[in-house]
Amino acid sequence: MRRLYALMALRCTATLLGSVGLARLAGPLIETGQLDAVALGLAVAGVGAAAWLGGSVERCAAGLEATVAGRLIDAAERRLAAMPARAAAALPRGALIVGLQRHPGALARLAVGHAAARRMTALGPVMTAAAMAVVSWQAALVLLLASPVMIVLFVLVGGIISERAAVQEAALGRLATQFADRVRTLPTILAAHGLTRESEKLDRRLEAYAAGTLGVLAVAFLNAGVLDFFASLAIAILAVFLGLGHLGLAAVPGFAGLALWQSLLILLLAPEFFATLRRYAELYHAKAEGEAAADALAWMFPPNAKDEAAEEAPILAVPGVRSLVLPHAGSVPDFDLPARGLFALTGPSGAGKSTLLRVLARVEAPLAGTVRLPADRPPTWVSVENPVLAGPLRRALAEGSRATPEAVARAAARLGLTDDPHWPGGLDAPVGAGAENLSGGQRVRIAVARLLLRPGLAFGDEPTAKLDPLNAARVRQALWDASRTRLVIVATHDPALAALADRRVDLGDAPAERHAA
Template identity: 75%
Template sequence: MTRPSPRARSGRAALEPAALALARGVARAGLSRLHGLQVLRCVATLGQAVALARLAGALIETGGLDGLALGLAGACLLAGAGLGSLIETRSAALEAEVAVALIDAAEARLAAMPARAAADLPRGAVIAGLQRHPGALARLVVGHAAARRMMGLGPVLTAGAVAVVSWQAALALLLATPVMIVFFALVGGLIRDRATAQEAALGRLATQFADRVRTLPTILAAYGLPRETAKLDRRLQAYADGTMGVLAVAFLNAGVLDFFASLAIAILAVFLGLGHLGLAEIPGFAHLALWQSLLILLLAPEYFLPFRRYAELYHAKAEGEAAAEALAWVFSEEAETRPERGVVPAAGARGLVLPHAGSVADFDLPETGLVAVTGPSGAGKSTLLRVLASVEAPLAGAFRLPGPNLPATWVSLDTPIPAGTLAAAIADGTTATPEAVAAAAASLGLSDDPHWPGGLDAAVLAGAENLSGGQRVRVAVARLLLRPGTAFCDEPTAKLDPANAARVRQALACAARTRLVIVATHDPALAALADRRIGLRPTLSERQAA
């Protein structure tokens, strides 16, 4: 036998995903032993069929009990049951071993990866890579591989046993095989595409869920929970639809195979019946002993059993191949040999594309200072603010905020204010002293607001229903002064009278001396105080309308 050249083997390895190569290497020895056990079980099943056919034939024709056949049937039954249990146990253990090896490789890769490269990995790929993909790949290299081998050998052994009795019956079984192979080929592309779409949907769902959990406080502060819940529902529905699509094709595949198997067995039964009744002289089916006809009928379902088992696991092939492609990041060496894609070397943004607003010119962000996002209505100012606050994901590009990763503060007209007193509302989420709270309230004119008497003891009703939008903003800005993290302010002076707008501008400028404050604004006076501006252009639809 000619062995493939090293060059040919290396060429195939180059085309094979590294994750798949690792999984097959781990499974190789155990899979060979598993295949040996499956062959023994197949032989035991064939022996049991022969013994049962002889036992039933003798019982029907002579009324006597064939002790040898009965003993052989019992022995083969016990051997088949024991081998089946051992095969299932070994298969499960081998799949677990492969999955653990893949998880260990992923963890080692993450530990050795540069921090920025690890942070740049899609969270969905990492989550699915450590949870779902190793198991899917293990099923491909163990369960599916074993079923594929038995599909090649099992029907041959069964057809050989049938041929001992009637080569014509064996030929009839073999003629049904091409139909199944053709159907496998037709279904293969469809189920592969659906499995790839399913894995992509899972990655997007995992990424979005991880991001939303991480930024949940900001989402709640920005009243974005209903919107984000709806987005997650859409992602979940897309994943559910993908899963049902894969299962629908798998069930269709199994149903078609069962139809052709039942049809072939029915034809054999009809031919054998006509031969025994003397109604037709069909070569290979007439003049057979009863036990021989019974043996053919017992072995015919066993001939199709490996095809049915392979059909049940056919979707595992598509899912495993998609998982191998999705695990490419574990074995990729590109992060060590090229600049990290999607990582911004300095604080700022590169290549951002905003939902509904389009691309944004690259910009840098200072450690501290006031940054104004300006532009006409609909240009994407609020969207950019939500993206930088990690409330919403960009369509493309990457960004990085400067400084330590401290909790951010969100300021807008609908900032949530807890019920209680004004002092408690300002100090919410901080450890500020009463003196600091009083100073912050005074700088925003809250402690002596004629429309909100009571000073720091002024009541805040549930849902802050007794506060106007402008009062909400001033409370949020006062709270901002007591927090050290980055501040995101969406139109903080939009609904304020000139005196209170001036107070807010002054407070933001004061806060920007020690932290980064990013404001989306139409206020020229506020923009004039900014240390840096990010100007957004109108969207394409607005430019066309103009």
């Protein structure tokens, strides 16, 4: 930004020098017909330098805006990756996707383009007025007196633009969220013959967003129009006073008795005085859009982010849990986690087993405490809620792994999936869209088979709850076998599975009873 400010100051200086050269060239040329070579050189050098510096300013600003926007997107990706899965899923998807396409750029324009225009609004008119005061301080005073009117205008219009920009962003967020939701539920909408009704709803959202956009642009154009009116009025007043002075019709102090080149210089500098104000007015809607984008991106930078970083618990020396407090379940005892083995979380319903499992898997965040896992590979999750890819069974099993067809066949056979009487077809057995043709037990067995095909840490939430005795025994054996080479953590009510565990943590009483105790 310092480099950008320096380039803008140099461009303003070059413009002023070019104006002096043009005035010194045109005045004598009109009065005597003589060409001033020095003035010509100064005019050419000043105009050329101003043009080159103008291009440099635009390139520098564009590069800075791209850098800021790119870093904001990177920060959003890191934030989403670090967020608990449930917190990330709670964000409105449509508004999130559209926002990450629009908001970083809008915020970058606020941080770079608008900030630079604001800085030059203070510097540019002062430099121009100082150059003009050398010729006529009265003319410079006329321009300075017009500035408060512009500032009052910016303040009045700014509130209107901010309000309309917030309405525009809210309308876009609702439109994007509704569109994403309707795309997800399109088969249901078509089956219920609701396409016309939903299309009308989307049309109304689109019209609201279009109206919000036009509202912002209308105020922005009005702002620029009023600014141009006052600028033209101030320049016209200068021109009238200077013309009356040269015609000898009025002797206004500071405007009478000037050489022609001095009057021309005043008229050349007057538009430059208002140029930075006009640029600021053009970018005023960028300020409103950037502030609205900052509000929309607030989830990336929570207010207590610094406090959280300052209070972040130290990394544990060994894998395990220390001083952990669970949402809705309270505190749990400290324990270490081995590098491999079957680790069981037991306790009555409501004791917090599933919550603790989700915290260990980083699906949810604890209220307090520290967790360290023994491996950093992506874990495998086993529960009745596991998504299953539509298509043949072999494809659903191999999803996310590099297992050979032989390994897929062995894993399916171990879990009784190739000879299931309720789901014939072996590895070619079909999985419907959304796995609607599968029972909860079949989903769990597919998840356990995928666990056997993937390396790394594994979590199981009541993996035997929906199974008959034969398939429950198969799942227990598969989990125990997998735990010989990795850590498998299960939350379970199954005493047989808990008995196989190498280690066990009993959460004991339900949260209310623990707190009472």
